[in-house]
Amino acid sequence: xxxxxxxxxxxxxxxxxxxxxxxxxxxxxxVRNARAQEIFRARxxxxxxxxxxxxxxxxxxxxxxxxxxxxxxFARDPKYDRTLPQDRPVIMTASSAPNLLxxxxxxxRRAYSDDIARIARLVxxxxxxDVFSVATLAEDAPLERFSxxxxxxxxxxxxxxxxxxxxxxxxxxxxxxxxxxxAGSEQAYRERPFITHHYCPIVSPLAFDxxxxxxLIFACEENLPSYGTMVPNGGMSSPYTLLGTLAQGNAExxxxxxxxxxxxxxxxxxxxxxxxxxxxRRGNYAPGSIENGMLGMGAAQLARLYNVPSAGYLGLTNxxxxxxxxxxxxxxxxxxxxxxxxDLFSMGGLLDxxxxxxxxxxxxxxxxxxxxxxxxxxxxFSEENLSLDVIAxxxxxxxxxxxxxxxxxxxxxxxxxxxxxxxxxxxxxxxGALDAQGHALKRVRELFAxxxxxxxxxxxxxxxxxxxxxxxAGECRALKDAS
Amino acid sequence: xxxxxxxxxxxxxxxxxxxxxxxxxxxxxxVRNARAQEIFRARxxxxxxxxxxxxxxxxxxxxxxxxxxxxxxFARDPKYDRTLPQDRPVIMTASSAPNLLxxxxxxxRRAYSDDIARIARLVxxxxxxDVFSVATLAEDAPLERFSxxxxxxxxxxxxxxxxxxxxxxxxxxxxxxxxxxxAGSEQAYRERPFITHHYCPIVSPLAFDxxxxxxLIFACEENLPSYGTMVPNGGMSSPYTLLGTLAQGNAExxxxxxxxxxxxxxxxxxxxxxxxxxxxRRGNYAPGSIENGMLGMGAAQLARLYNVPSAGYLGLTNxxxxxxxxxxxxxxxxxxxxxxxxDLFSMGGLLDxxxxxxxxxxxxxxxxxxxxxxxxxxxxFSEENLSLDVIAxxxxxxxxxxxxxxxxxxxxxxxxxxxxxxxxxxxxxxxGALDAQGHALKRVRELFAxxxxxxxxxxxxxxxxxxxxxxxAGECRALKDAS
Numbered sequence: 001x002x003x004x005x006x007x008x009x010x011x012x013x014x015x016x017x018x019x020x021x022x023x024x025x026x027x028x029x030x031v032r033n034a035r036a037q038e039i040f041r042a043r044x045x046x047x048x049x050x051x052x053x054x055x056x057x058x059x060x061x062x063x064x065x066x067x068x069x070x071x072x073x074f075a076r077d078p079k080y081d082r083t084l085p086q087d088r089p090v091i092m093t094a095s096s097a098p099n100l101l102x103x104x105x106x107x108x109r110r111a112y113s114d115d116i117a118r119i120a121r122l123v124x125x126x127x128x129x130d131v132f133s134v135a136t137l138a139e140d141a142p143l144e145r146f147s148x149x150x151x152x153x154x155x156x157x158x159x160x161x162x163x164x165x166x167x168x169x170x171x172x173x174x175x176x177x178x179x180x181x182x183a184g185s186e187q188a189y190r191e192r193p194f195i196t197h198h199y200c201p202i203v204s205p206l207a208f209d210x211x212x213x214x215x216l217i218f219a220c221e222e223n224l225p226s227y228g229t230m231v232p233n234g235g236m237s238s239p240y241t242l243l244g245t246l247a248q249g250n251a252e253x254x255x256x257x258x259x260x261x262x263x264x265x266x267x268x269x270x271x272x273x274x275x276x277x278x279x280x281r282r283g284n285y286a287p288g289s290i291e292n293g294m295l296g297m298g299a300a301q302l303a304r305l306y307n308v309p310s311a312g313y314l315g316l317t318n319x320x321x322x323x324x325x326x327x328x329x330x331x332x333x334x335x336x337x338x339x340x341x342x343d344l345f346s347m348g349g350l351l352d353x354x355x356x357x358x359x360x361x362x363x364x365x366x367x368x369x370x371x372x373x374x375x376x377x378x379x380x381f382s383e384e385n386l387s388l389d390v391i392a393x394x395x396x397x398x399x400x401x402x403x404x405x406x407x408x409x410x411x412x413x414x415x416x417x418x419x420x421x422x423x424x425x426x427x428x429x430x431x432g433a434l435d436a437q438g439h440a441l442k443r444v445r446e447l448f449a450x451x452x453x454x455x456x457x458x459x460x461x462x463x464x465x466x467x468x469x470x471x472x473a474g475e476c477r478a479l480k481d482a483s
Numbered sequence: 484x485x486x487x488x489x490x491x492x493x494x495x496x497x498x499x500x501x502x503x504x505x506x507x508x509x510x511x512x513x514v515r516n517a518r519a520q521e522i523f524r525a526r527x528x529x530x531x532x533x534x535x536x537x538x539x540x541x542x543x544x545x546x547x548x549x550x551x552x553x554x555x556x557f558a559r560d561p562k563y564d565r566t567l568p569q570d571r572p573v574i575m576t577a578s579s580a581p582n583l584l585x586x587x588x589x590x591x592r593r594a595y596s597d598d599i600a601r602i603a604r605l606v607x608x609x610x611x612x613d614v615f616s617v618a619t620l621a622e623d624a625p626l627e628r629f630s631x632x633x634x635x636x637x638x639x640x641x642x643x644x645x646x647x648x649x650x651x652x653x654x655x656x657x658x659x660x661x662x663x664x665x666a667g668s669e670q671a672y673r674e675r676p677f678i679t680h681h682y683c684p685i686v687s688p689l690a691f692d693x694x695x696x697x698x699l700i701f702a703c704e705e706n707l708p709s710y711g712t713m714v715p716n717g718g719m720s721s722p723y724t725l726l727g728t729l730a731q732g733n734a735e736x737x738x739x740x741x742x743x744x745x746x747x748x749x750x751x752x753x754x755x756x757x758x759x760x761x762x763x764r765r766g767n768y769a770p771g772s773i774e775n776g777m778l779g780m781g782a783a784q785l786a787r788l789y790n791v792p793s794a795g796y797l798g799l800t801n802x803x804x805x806x807x808x809x810x811x812x813x814x815x816x817x818x819x820x821x822x823x824x825x826d827l828f829s830m831g832g833l834l835d836x837x838x839x840x841x842x843x844x845x846x847x848x849x850x851x852x853x854x855x856x857x858x859x860x861x862x863x864f865s866e867e868n869l870s871l872d873v874i875a876x877x878x879x880x881x882x883x884x885x886x887x888x889x890x891x892x893x894x895x896x897x898x899x900x901x902x903x904x905x906x907x908x909x910x911x912x913x914x915g916a917l918d919a920q921g922h923a924l925k926r927v928r929e930l931f932a933x934x935x936x937x938x939x940x941x942x943x944x945x946x947x948x949x950x951x952x953x954x955x956a957g958e959c960r961a962l963k964d965a966s
Contacts, residue, residue, distance in 0.1 A: 005488035005822040007861045019869050030879035052879055108908060206879040236882070240889040240896050243862045244870030280893045283884075284905040290854040291897055293818075298862060318905045323918035324847045325903045327810020332854060335776075335818040339488040352908050364807045371773040371815060378490045379726045379781060386502050387727030396513035396535055396689035399719070401766075406723040410763045413723050414774055420808045422767040422801045425591060425835050435806035 002378060004304070004341040007297050013305060016243070016298075020251040021057045023206070028054035029255045030207035035217055039262050060254050063261035064306055071268045071309045073131050073161035074194045074225065076182070080160045082130045084270065084309035085343040089376050091369035093123055093348040093362065094313060095133035095198075096165050100357040101321075103444055104481045108356055111136035113153050115357075117476040119349070120157035121452050122362055122444065128348070128369025133163035133198070135349050136357045140472060147171040148178045151195070152464065153474035155182055156454045163196040169214035172197055176224060181463045182456065190223075197226035201259075202252040204230070204237035208259070216256075220263035227270040228256050229313065233285065234277035242277070242291060246298045249275050257308075270344060271303035274313035285353045288318035288325070293333025297340035304341050311344035312337050315368065318353050322361040322437045326351060330368055338372050345372065363440035367419050374415040418443070445479065452476040485861060487787070487824040490780050496788060499726070499781075503734035504540045506689070511537035512738045513690035518700055522745050543737050546744035547789055554751045554792045556614050556644035557677045557708065559665070563643045565613045567753065567792035571826040572859055574852035576606055576845065577796060577833040578616035578681075579648050583840040584804075586927055587964040591839055594619035596636050598840075600959040602832070603640035604935050605845055605927065611831070611852025616646035616681070618832050619840045623955060630654040631661045634678065635947065636957035638665055639937045646679040652697035655680055659707060664946045665939065673706075680709035684742075685735040687713070687720035691742070699739075703746035710753040711739050712796065716768065717760035725760070725774060729781045732758050740791075753827060754786035757796035768836050770799035771808070776816025780823035787824050794827035795820050798851065801836050805844040805920045809834060813851055821855050828855065846923035850902050857898040901926070928962065935959040 008016065031037050031053050040046075040053050047053050072083045073090070082090045100111045103118075116136060123132045134150045141149035147166045154162055155178070166172045175195055183189035197219050199212040212228070219226035230252045232238035238245040253271055260267045275295035279286040286292075296312035303310030315334035319326035334347055348369065349362035379385070390405050400406050419439045421428055428434075434442065454461065454475065465471065491499065514520050514536050523529075523536050530536050555566045556573070565573045583594045586601075599621060606615045617633045624632035630649045637645055638661070649655045658678055666672035680702050682695040695711070702709035713735045715721035721728040736754055743750050758778035762769040769775075779795035786793030798817035802809035817830055831852065832845035862868070873888050883889050902922045904911055911917075917925065937944065937958065948954065 003489035003492070004486075006486035007858075008864060009486070012862075012864045015864075016869070019871055022871060023874055027875050027878060050879070203880065205874065205877060205881060205883075234883075234896065235889050236884055239870035239873050239883060240886075240892045241863070241868040241870055242896070243864060243868040244873065246862065247869055247871070248874055277897045278884075279897065279899070279905050280889075281899065282906075284907070286897070286905050288903060288905070289897060289900075290857050294858060294862070318903060319919065320904065320908050320911050320916070321918050322807045323920060324805045324807065324810035324813075324844075324923075325919035327807035327812075328814035328847070328851055328854075329810075329903065330807075331811035331814035332818045332851070335815045336822065336858060339819065339822045353905075355908070361807075364811070368811055368815070371811075374773050375490075375777060375819060379495075379729065379777070380724070381491060381495045381498075381726060385724040385726040386499070386730055387722035387724055388502055388505060388730070390722050390727065391506055391688065391731055392510050394688060395510060396533070397686065398688055400688075400717075400722060401719055401761075403723075406718050406763075409723045413717065413725065414760050414762065414769070414772060416762070416764065417772075420771060420801060420812065421803065422762050422769050422771070422836075423765070424767070425803050425838070428803050433803070435804050436802065436808035437806065440807075 002376065005339045006301055007294060008301060013301050016247050016250060016302065017305060019247040020254055021060060023248065023251040024055040024060060024255060025057060027206065028052040032210055033208055033213040036208055036213050036259060039259065043262060055255060055258060060258055063258040066261045066265040067257055067308050068266060068268050069307045071270050073196055074192045075159060075161045076194045077159045082161060088343040089338055089372045090130045090344045091128055091348065091372065092131035092163060092344060092346050093129060093133050093135050094316065094346050094350040094354060095135050097136045097350050097355055097357045099355055100136055103359045104479055110139040111357060112140045113138040113149055113472045113474065114477065116150055117153035117157050117474055118448060119357065120154040121476040122359060122447060124158045124160060125447060126363065126366035128366030129160065131161045131163055132158045133346065145470065148174045148468065149471060151175060151178055152471050156456045156474040157476050159455055161194055161196060163198055165198045166215060168211050169218040172215050172218050176222065178464060181467055182460045193225050197224055199228050200231055201228040201256045202230055204232040204252065205248055206252060216260065217263060220260050220267050223264060225268065227272055229272040229274050231274045235280055236278050242295060245275055246295060249273055250302050270311045271299060271306065271308045272311035273299040286318060287313065287316035287353050288329040290332060292316065293336040296333060296337035296342055300337055300341040309343045310341065311346065312342050313346040315347040316354060317351060320352050322351065322358055322364060326361060330365055334368060334372055338375060359444040360437045360440035363443055364419055364436055367417050370415055448479040451478050485859065488780065488822045489784055490777060491784060496784050499730050499733060499785065500788060502730040503737055504543060506731065506734040507538040507543060507738060508540060510689065511535040515693055516691055516696040519691055519696050519742060522742065526745060538738060538741060543741055546741040549744045549748040550740055550791050551749060551751050552790045554753050556679055557675045558642060558644045559677045560642045565644060567826040572821055572855045573613045573827045574611055574831065574855065575614035575646060575827060575829050576612060576616050576618050576831040577799065577829050577837060578618050580619045580833050580838055580840045582838055583619055586842045587962055593622040594840060595623045596621040596632055596955045596957065597960065599633055600636035600640050600957055601931060602840065603637040604959040605842060605930060607641045607643060608930060609846065609849035611849030614644045614646055615641045616829065628951065628953065631657045631951065632954060634658060634661055635954050639939045639957040640935065640959045642938055644677055644679060646681055648681045649698060651694050652701040655698050655701050659705065661947060664950055665943045676708050680707055682711050683714055684711040684739045685713055687715040687735060688731055689735060699743065700746060703743050703750050706747060708751065710755055712755040712757050714757045718763055719761050725778060728758055729778060732756055733785050753794045754782060754789065754791045755794035756782040758782065769801060770796065770836050771801035771812040773815060775799065776819040779816060779820035779825055783820055783824040792826045793824065794829065795825050796829040798830040799837060800834060803835050805834065805841055805847060809844060813848055817851060817855055821858060842927040843920045843923035846926055847902055847919055850900050853898055931962040933961050
């Protein structure tokens, strides 16, 4: 049984909670969205001339009390359903990069919907990922069909739960419509809503965003699986201390949670954060910094205080290629947050501070996902695993390789990686001297050496095409230069 | 204040301890070394016909009670002294690789004493490392002067505490002699013994090694700073379960600790482990596996039970070059063990399962060391860092970049890395599009563009040279092709 690490003591974390309540009560939150103002006003909370609303502690406590302690990601195929926290760690791709490294040329370019088809198919094959959050934008997506143009190729190529960040309430409505068409009916979709909506409801510091607040209200009213992420950036939109950024981000989460529970008490949500500190040498956005992992640890501790599932955008990197930096930045923050109790990890596939998807990076991050899952499996304590009989039978200076236990557990004890190379150097050279990215891209080329048939029933496809004839094909085609 | 993560509950860890006592009492340890047999016999413990000795729990408890709770690495310059656990995390290079990647050609070759001079100088400049454990062997070292031929260039180029694995008691004697010559007298050296001896006293399973037991006895008798590491390899020399390997390795530590305390009650030591699971696809040695980090977490928990400083060979890698695998294998196990309470990390500079040193890898691992130290610094809880006044002054939708706090903490809040690139892609391309290894090797080339003068006083050098005229120069010379 895993006991979590804590960077803050119980009394320190209680003080952070009180500080956040203090912020909400005395500084307040800006609410520009008229419908949100109305919801607050119905509880007697009126905006001042700056559109700021002050939230008393009792109102916040009331809201927190109705937030459920679990959150389920549904999939079209129930075997891929994942529920937080019991299925922790749940691993998800990071998402919405405008660019990618072309899998054939290696050069950066804009991402298109046919790229999403391949990315979805790759994620379907990688056991390290539980949820596919649509990894890139799509340059060919028309504005009025932006989100479903991204969603459709994902749906056709991945059976795992899908997650999508939309940009307006109308977007969310279209996504819902596409989901219903895929499921066969609105009712069937509502029983197993396999698309989770995501948004960033707060512009730090402490201001509800206009459009995403619309999304939030719509998703709560319709009871669609959805949650928001807080993204304070220390030195820019929050204090330049980890503790201050944690306290402000927590106030933002509490304001967000309060609004959701006012609309629909009992609405499932997630304590999700992407907190960073700005690198003030040039003001660079630095999600690859270790401070991101530490803030993730603090957030997980607060989420546990509130008994709400926790999530982090973790293990992000500022590296431009999938190199050592990409590896250690991806690995370290994730392990830190895992051991601090984080449940859901938005972590796979992106380089360059969330700007650029890379197929090889998705493969190595998938292995990191498996490593996180292996840590969570732990020591598997049992008298049998203590192996006292095997040790006694073997005796001092004996050998274990020929013992029945060794043979029986050959495929179970260890995580057996596909990318991480364990050959000695001479064999590694004979096999082509591939580095991790080389191994990963080899797997990608093998996967896309052929076309893949759709993972969506023909009838569902026909329904969707009839309603949205302009959607792109969404097929996963072979890469032209793949060998 | 950091609360440690635990993969095993208190009662589970107590059961592991009992299991280890059970192993020592009922299976015993093999003791081939005659002097060690004598030491045990003086306490009434007699070897059977297989030279196995059974250790009753009371004897082990007695020994444990006298192990100090601290361990100090002395340096020639006291500002580099490090004491476990209060200076945790203490970061040390990994050591004794036979080969290196040539810093000019990039090709693997044998390491020589002049390589050690450069490696020592590099480690002296890397703030991530606290202790220099001599990273490679030296092909030019004659057998009868093997260890001091490695030590001398380290001494001439690094002021940090040195650590060396010797191969016999005679080796340890020569090292001691060299230390005394450097310090000016045996007495001066004994006051500040800046070389820590290291050995692997046990051949798993459960057998005291012949030569290293001599070293152990000599180092205890002479009261030289020294400690041993346990290296069970699951599936080969220990059970193929993490728990069984933990229990057996713990029994080995207890046997080792017992022998040291019988020789010198109160002798400082470290609970140090390099536990692995064999990859049974080909029987490959897999120190890069995540199970290594998990075993390190378990070991740290046991060390805490015994109130003994803990150490792990962690963040090792099976990668052959400093790639993404090298990065995430180095990062993940280290963070896991740090958060589980490990104090000392043998982690820097080696590729290919400890076979090969790489200069670039040492630089990136130094940054990982700094990241571990940043995590350990934590949130720096204070009312001031909560920044409630700054948040109130800034208000909803405000800006923090122009606040005095932000300016005051500009260089303190974040770890500012030298290798990890945080530029956006276009600037990164303009600056040469270097990956992490490229950045690291650039730093190495800059450092070795010139000769470096010795960090050893001329008088000390003259004393050493008079006693050991055949030692190589040990100077840190410029790399010929460095620009």
